[in-house]
Amino acid sequence: MxxxxxxxxxxxxxxxxxxxxxxxxxxxxxxxxxxxxxxxxxxxxxxxxxxxxxxxxxxxxxxxxxxxxxxxxxxxxxxxxxxxxxxxxxxxxxxxxxxxxxxxxxxxxxxxxxxxxxxxxxxxxxxxxxxxxxxxxxxxxxxxxSYLEEAEEQVKYLVEELGHKKIALFIQADEFGLTLEQSHRQALRDKGIEPVVIARFRRNTNDVARALTQILLTDTTAIAMIGTYEPLAAFINQAHRAGFRGTYTSVSFVSSTALFENIIIPAQVMVTEVLPNPxxxxxxxxxxxxxxxxxxxxxxxxxxxxxxxxxxxxxxxxxxxxxxxxxxxxxxxxxxxxxxxxxxxxxxxxxxxxxxxxxxxxxxxx
CATH class of the missing domain: 3.40.50.2300 (Response regulator)
Structure with a gap:
């Protein structure tokens, strides 16, 4: 027994x-x-x-x-x-x-x-x-x-479905960010596009101001984000206050529920997931x-x-x-x-x- x-x-x-x-x-x-x-x-x-x-x-x-x-x-x-x-x-x-x-x-x-x-x-x-x-x-x-498959889905959404061509990457500065940078670059290159700018922030921090400034100095209309929910939510909230009204994407690692709960302004965000909605x-x-x-x-x-x-x-x-x-x-x-x-x-x-x-x-x- x-x-x-x-x-x-x-x-x-x-x-x-x-x-x-x-x-x-x-x-x-x-x-x-x-x-x-x-x-x-x-x-x-x-x-x-x-x-x-x-x-x-x-x-x-x-x-x-x-x-x-x-x-x-x-x-x-x-x-x-x-x-x-x-x-x-x-x-x-x-x-x-x-x-x-x-x-x-x-x-x-x-x-x-x-x-x-x-x-x-x-x-x-x-x-x-x-x-x-x-x-x-x-x-x-x-x-x-894989993250490459998630990146391909995001590029399909941004480029094919919404028509964006001016896409920036907002990336955690570590192996995670490097992996996703390579994946997004490949997925964008397949559509004949290069990132407008690649801006980085330190892991386990919400220090996103410098990266935001880098992106706002360009003609970016969409941002593919790589990181955890706190810095990404902080970035989106600050970008809205600075006047940015573009589209955002992120990979599944972010925890979409937590990200959405911490965005306190109107925003258009798509997060790729690896499982159906629980x-x-x-x-x-x-x-x-x-x-x-x-x-x-x-x-x-x-x-x-x-x-x-x-x-x-x-x-x-x-x-x-x-x-x-x-x-x-x-x-x-x-x-x-x-x-x-x-x-x-x-x-x-x-x-x-x-x-x-x-x-x-x-x-x-x-």
Whole structure:
């Protein structure tokens, strides 16, 4: 009979989200490094919560008595050096079998060599960084569309649908920004367009005044933005006060719900998303997510939903693997579930797309 013990503990900055114990179980330890503090914590807290929501449900209703699953979460504040420290700690002190749901491009890029050296699986990180789709030399599975695919959808919206040709880039000055700069440049170049100007701001700050001045000195009519919701909302609010009335886009990492809530002026914004709208989508995953969120009094959001879907797919794949073969088994098993599981396939078929991972949209309009 299943005997489940769900724990929440805080010890030296480490959150043990849940642990299921059985008589003689095989133990799988998952690690996660996300921002639980600092300006990007809104995303990290929801990602953690989404994973926890489904894992707790799975403990009670899905898992059998053959396996124990631990999820250990550390706060990196969306700073790469802390992600490196967290990863070393999780490997050395907790002997984790994989990372799941790690958040951010600069933070993920910083641990590439660790992942290669240990052949540590990186499962469904919260980033569409291009290097994850280009033979990364460590086991990985990306659930979401790439940032290039998100950039192409934004350029389609701005150029083909709205007719903009004077497009600026407002970019976080780090690996995340560089990845999206390359993706947007490529997508614009395919339409015969170059950015009017590229303006940058520092990660984890709202210091956007200089970048705004750079853009306002040009004839820009639309701005593709790359960053977290606080600096992007600050930029849009300040740009409106300065007289700019153009169109904005942003990628899914921003957390569209938080961005829209913090824009206090009329604005036209489109955010690309990697999952259907969790408040309106159909199918078993969507229905279960909304029910559990309501039962647990959790806010429904894209980041939390992504964490929930990550956990759902992981649990579905876990039946194909055991502890001994886990590092080589889990990525092919997740891929198999993504391609063949009818419930998961139904989630991603709610929009017609020429790619395996469709790109969706959220809007804020005048």
């Amino acid at each position: 299943l005997k489940s013990l769900v724990q929440s503990a805080l010890f030296s900055g480490l959150f043990l989200l849940h642990s299921v114990t059985y008589a003689n179980p095989e133990r799988i330890k998952l690690g996660m490094s996300v921002a639980l503090s600092g300006p990007a914590s809104h995303i990290g807290i929801q990602l953690k919560g989404g994973h926890q929501l489904y894992f707790d449900y799975a403990n009670q209703h899905v898992l059998d008595d053959k396996m124990t699953l631990d999820l250990l979460v550390l706060d990196d504040g969306y700073e790469p050096n802390r992600t490196v420290d967290n990863t070393h700690y999780l490997l050395q002190h907790h002997k984790i079998h994989a990372l799941i749901g790690n958040m951010g491009t600069p933070t993920t890029h910083a641990i590439k060599e660790i992942l290669k050296r240990h052949q540590l699986p990186l499962l469904m990180p919260y980033t569409g960084a291009n290097f994850l789709y280009q033979s990364p030399q460590f086991p990985t599975f990306a659930l979401r569309a 408040t309106t989508c159909t199918g078993q995953i969507c229905t279960l997510y909304r029910k559990l969120s309501k039962d647990k009094k959790r806010v429904i959001s894209y980041p939390a939903f992504e964490g929930f879907v990550n956990a759902y797919i992981f649990i579905a794949a876990l039946k194909h693997c055991d502890v001994k073969s886990f590092s080589t088994c889990i990525v092919p098993a997740i891929r198999k579930e993504r391609e063949t599981n009818p419930i998961i396939k139904a989630l991603f078929k709610q929009q017609k797309s020429h790619t395996a991972y469709p790109v969706y949209r959220s809007y804020l309009k005048y």
